[in-house]
Amino acid sequence: MPAVIATFIPIVFFLTIGLIWISVIYFRSREKQMLIEKGLSTEEIKLFFEEKKRSNPFLLAQIGTISIFFGFGLGIGMLLEDFTTKEYWIPFCLFAFTGLGFIVANIISRRFGKE
Numbered sequence: 001m002p003a004v005i006a007t008f009i010p011i012v013f014f015l016t017i018g019l020i021w022i023s024v025i026y027f028r029s030r031e032k033q034m035l036i037e038k039g040l041s042t043e044e045i046k047l048f049f050e051e052k053k054r055s056n057p058f059l060l061a062q063i064g065t066i067s068i069f070f071g072f073g074l075g076i077g078m079l080l081e082d083f084t085t086k087e088y089w090i091p092f093c094l095f096a097f098t099g100l101g102f103i104v105a106n107i108i109s110r111r112f113g114k115e
Contacts, residue, residue, distance in 0.1 A: 058112055062105035069101025070094065 035045050056062075077093030 056109075058109040061112070062109055065105040065108060066098065066101040069097045069104065073097025073101075 032045075035048065040048070073093040073096060074090065076097070077090035080089040080093065081087065
């Protein structure tokens, strides 16, 4: 039975990734189609997409902060699991530190955004 589950994990993973990509492509084309149907000129459409790209200039800083806190959570969870007999430390620390990473990333982006 575990071999069957292990076989389905990559299948479900790639199907999910494919579904996400198809959804992104579909909704982007639908958005462009709606802008054309509104009768916007090419300059207005280009301006719309340029403003959309500049909406979050600190995205990479946020992703980096969250990734660092995720790594800390994984490392601390593994350390705590080695020193105790409980097996819930890794998921607990992952959720706690990733949540803390989201909060810190939001605070950092707001502070840099004001300057």
